[in-house]
Amino acid sequence: MIFLEMFLNFLKIGLFTVGGGYAMLPLITDTVVSKGWLTTEQVMDFVAIAESTPGPFAINVATFVGNLVGRAELGGVGGAALGVLCAVSGLFLPSFTIILIIYKLSSKFMKNKVVKDAFYTLRPTVVALIASAFVSIAAATFLMNGGDGTKSMNWFGLAWFVLCFAALRGFKKKLHPILVIILSAGVGILYYGVILGGI
């Protein structure tokens, strides 16, 4: 039952990722790609959409995954709604329960030495996990599949990536992520459609 599986997997993601948003991305990508629910390219499309629409990033991504997987499984609005419900409630339950427990226990919990020790090594781990998600996504972005099964380097994509990164980090002028995404969409149509004549 794919719906139950989706609920349980998002429950796991909600329970084991600290730091929210992008910290959840490695786990989400790993899960949905290895289960064969989505491709790495689809996940990247979602990241772009989630970043440029309102609301918590992780909830946006979960809604998207639930929507697409549910629609593919059952079809129609009903399947999509059930998929969204499973994915989002899976992500929601750990957050909700843990915060209510901590609320009852009072915030002293966070000043606990053991909790602090755990977070001391968790933070560098989160950096490493997001970095590994970056490597796999970069590999999917910059190595393009040729028609005959060969892979070729996408030099234009790499160059545009460097420009985007410089713009986000504020080299010369800092640009808002949404602006960077919209600009990239325009450049994509121009380069892949007009200059390369479609692929």
Added chain:
Amino acid sequence: MMIKGKVKLHFTLFATFFRIGLFTFGGGYAMIALIEREVVERRNWISHKDMLDLLAIAESTPGVIALNTATFVGAKIGGFWGALSSSIAVMLPSIIIISAIGAVYELFGANKYVQWAFLGVRAAVAALILNAVFKVFKSVDKSVLSYSVMAVTFVLALLSVFNIIPVDIVFIILGSALFGILWGYFKRKKGKKPPTAEQQISATGEEEADK
């Protein structure tokens, strides 16, 4: 009267967090400024100091940061039902908007122009993710321990991502937390009783006696 007041409070909670969910892009940290303005300055539900404590909790507990914050404020104002209504409210705009976009994506995803646009956007997404790496890196304590943990978990995560050794990422996270707890425990144990020269001599003396 009582019931009416309660209903009104829950409605206000719901409306406030719905607005927060609707008007912040990027979630998490981007949301914090808006939550502070609505909850601390406008409604006076919690104090500024509470907000800082709350942030520390929301950041360092598992789950979605925006959701954690909404649940906490909701619980403080309206108990269990307050927590439920504010956390659902903060997610609802996302669910509605993304579901609508999902249907459109299904319809137009195969469109040539849309595909070219997404091809272009992929480079930007890679840049966004690398940017997230740098942002989180700022919160990392600069020490040999941190860097070693980072290096080891990075290699393990890469092995997992490329299916060379398919370890579940959850085990990397759990292992790292456990390592931190053990490290802290032994460090404190060692720190509590700093071995004086005398003790060390007697210790080596005992060892020699054992032999």
